[in-house]
Amino acid sequence: MTSSNGGQVDINSGTRRQAVAVDLGGTWLKCALVYDDGTVRSSRRIATPTDGRESVLSALRSAISEVAEAAGGLPAVDAVGIGSPGMIDGDGYLHGAAVNIPGWADFSIAGELERRLGRSVVALNDANAAAMGELRFGAGRGMHDIALVTVGTGIGVGIVIEGRPHAGKGGVAGELGHLVIHPEGRLCSCGNRGCIEAYASASGMRSLVRELADGFDDAASELAHAARSVSNDLTAEHIYRELRNGDPLAAAVNETVCDALAHAAAALAVTVAPERIVFAGGIMGSADLILPRVRERFERLVLPHVAGSVELALAGLSSDAGLVGAAAAARTVQ
Ligand SMILES: [Zn+2]
Numbered sequence: 436m437t438s439s440n441g442g443q444v445d446i447n448s449g450t451r452r453q454a455v456a457v458d459l460g461g462t463w464l465k466c467a468l469v470y471d472d473g474t475v476r477s478s479r480r481i482a483t484p485t486d487g488r489e490s491v492l493s494a495l496r497s498a499i500s501e502v503a504e505a506a507g508g509l510p511a512v513d514a515v516g517i518g519s520p521g522m523i524d525g526d527g528y529l530h531g532a533a534v535n536i537p538g539w540a541d542f543s544i545a546g547e548l549e550r551r552l553g554r555s556v557v558a559l560n561d562a563n564a565a566a567m568g569e570l571r572f573g574a575g576r577g578m579h580d581i582a583l584v585t586v587g588t589g590i591g592v593g594i595v596i597e598g599r600p601h602a603g604k605g606g607v608a609g610e611l612g613h614l615v616i617h618p619e620g621r622l623c624s625c626g627n628r629g630c631i632e633a634y635a636s637a638s639g640m641r642s643l644v645r646e647l648a649d650g651f652d653d654a655a656s657e658l659a660h661a662a663r664s665v666s667n668d669l670t671a672e673h674i675y676r677e678l679r680n681g682d683p684l685a686a687a688v689n690e691t692v693c694d695a696l697a698h699a700a701a702a703l704a705v706t707v708a709p710e711r712i713v714f715a716g717g718i719m720g721s722a723d724l725i726l727p728r729v730r731e732r733f734e735r736l737v738l739p740h741v742a743g744s745v746e747l748a749l750a751g752l753s754s755d756a757g758l759v760g761a762a763a764a765a766r767t768v769q
Contacts, residue, residue, distance in 0.1 A: 453506045454765055455499050457517040458561065458757035459483065459491075461535025466498040467755075468506055469762035473572040475755050477505040488538035496551040509554055516557045516765025518564030518757045519544055522606035525768075527558035530605045557765040561757055562609060563600040565715065565750075566593025567767070568760025573751030574713045582609075582709040583750070584699055586692075586716035590632045592699070594707055600764050601707075612636070616698040621646075634695035637717070641668045643688050656684040675721040692718075693725055697732035704737055704745045715750035722749045 451470045458465040460483060467478035481498060484490035495517070503509040521533030527545025544558035559567075566575075566583035575581035579598050585591035592609035594601040601608050612632035613625050620629025621642070633639050644662050651659035658677040661669060662684075678685035700712050714726060726747055734742045750756065 452513045452766075453511070454514040454516060454762035455503050455506075455509075455512050456515075456758045456760075456762035456765070457495060457499065458564070458761060459495070459517060459519040459536070460561070461520065461533075464491075464494060464498060465758060466495075466502050467758050468502055468512070469759050471766065473568075473759045473763075475758055477502050478758075483536060485537055488540075488542070491536060491539060492547055492551065495548060499548075499552060509552060514557065514762065514765035514769050515548070515552065515554065516559070516564070516761035516763075517544065517548065518559055518561040518761040518764075520561050522610065523558055523560045523563075523602060524604070524606040525602045527556065528606070529558075530607075555769050557761075557768050559600050559602065559761070559764050559768075560591075560593065560606060560609070562591035562593035563595070563602065564593070564760035564764055565591075565752075565756040566595045566713070566760065567600055567764040568752050568756035568758070569713050569715075569750055570595050570598065570760075571763045572759055573756065574748045575711055576751075578710045580707065580709045581711050581713060582703045582707050583713045583715060584611075584696065584703075586635055586696070586714070586718050587637060589636050590699065591716075592703070594703075594709075596707065599767055611699050611702055614698070614702060616695060631695045631699050635692045635699070637671055639695075640671055640674060640688060640692060640718075643691055644669055644674060644684065647684055647687050650687075651684045656682050658682045658684040671718045672720075675718065675724060678721070678724055689724060689728065693728035694732050696725070696729045697736055700729060700733045700745070700747060701736040701741075704733075704741050709745060711746045711748050713748050713750050715752075715756065719749055 453468050456469045464483045465480045467475045522530045528543045532540035545556045548556040569575045583593040590612035592611045594609045613630040615629045617629030621633040623630040623633035648659040648662040653660040
C-alpha cells in the first residue's frame with residue numbers, strides 16, 4: 436500500500452477494514468470513515484449544496500476524498516457507500532426526484548460518483564442504509580431479515596432480506612409512506628387521500644393537532660389551547676410532552692399515529708415477513724408511549740400466526756445508523 440498523506444496512516448487502525456460512508460440529506464451531508472466493527476471516525480458534516488446536482492456531486496467527491504485521506508487515500512479503503520433520499524435501485528440509479536435536494540433526480544448516483552472518484556461506489560436509499568446499520572450493529576443484530584420504519588418529515592422504510600438491502604425494481608420496495616389506508620381520509624402532500632404519511636409524519640401530526648383541536652376546549656386540553664394560540668407549528672416533542680401530562684388531544688393524535696404505523700407494520704409483515712420491524716425517528720424518544728399501542732393495533736390487523744412471527748422494536752442506533760449502514764451495505768453489495 437502506498438500512502439499519499441506523508442505516512443500519517445492511522446496507527447490505531449490495526450488490521451480493521453475501513454470504508455468511506457456518506458449520509459446525504461436535504462440539509463446536511465455527513466461523511467466518515469467506518470471500520471468494519473461499526474466505529475465511526477474522521478466524521479465531517481457540511482451543508483448540502485442547494486444549487487443543483489453538479490454542486491452536490493462535487494461536494495460529495497471532495498468530502499469522500501478528504502475523509503479517505505485519513506485512511507491513506509481512496510485505494511486504501513475497501514468500500515465507498517452512500518445513502519441518499521429517493522427511490523434508488525440495486526444499481527445505484529435514482530428514479531424520480533429526491534425531495535429537498537434540487538436537481539437530484541433520474542440519474543445514476545453510483546455511476547456519477549464512480550466516474551469522479553475512479554473506483555466502485557455503492558448507492559442506496561437512506562432508509563435501506565439505516566436498516567443495514569440496524570442489522571449489523573443495532574436492533575437487528577444476528578438477524579437476516581429486518582425492516583425499518585423511520586418517522587420524520589415523511590415515512591422512510593428500509594428492507595433487508597438475507598442480509599442484503601432490498602431495493603426492488605425501480606427502487607420501489609418500501610415506498611409505504613404513500614400507501615393509502617383510509618381512502619376517504621386526510622389529504623396527503625402527494626395529492627391522494629389517506630396515505631400513511633398523512634397521519635404518521637411530522638407534518639401529518641401537526642395538521643392532525645389543528646384538525647382535532649376543535650373538539651377540545653382550552654380547559655380540557657392544553658395542547659388544543661396551544662394549537663389555537665401559537666402562530667408557529669407545534670413540534671412532535673410538544674405533543675408527546677402533553678401526552679405525558681394526560682392531555683386528551685395529544686392522546687387522540689397518538690392513537691391516530693399508532694394506527695397508521697400499525698398499518699405499515701402489517702403491510703411489511705405479510706410481504707417481507709421480517710424477523711423484526713424496527714422503528715426509528717425523532718418521535719421514538721417517546722417509544723414507550725408509541726410501540727405498545729402500535730403492537731396492539733398491529734395484532735388486530737394481521738392473522739395470529741403473522742403477529743406471532745414478527746417482533747416490533749425500537750431502533751438501537753442513533754444518528755450514525757445511516758453512515759454505518761451505508762458502509763455495511765457497500766461492503767456487502769460491491
Ligand atoms: Zn401520499
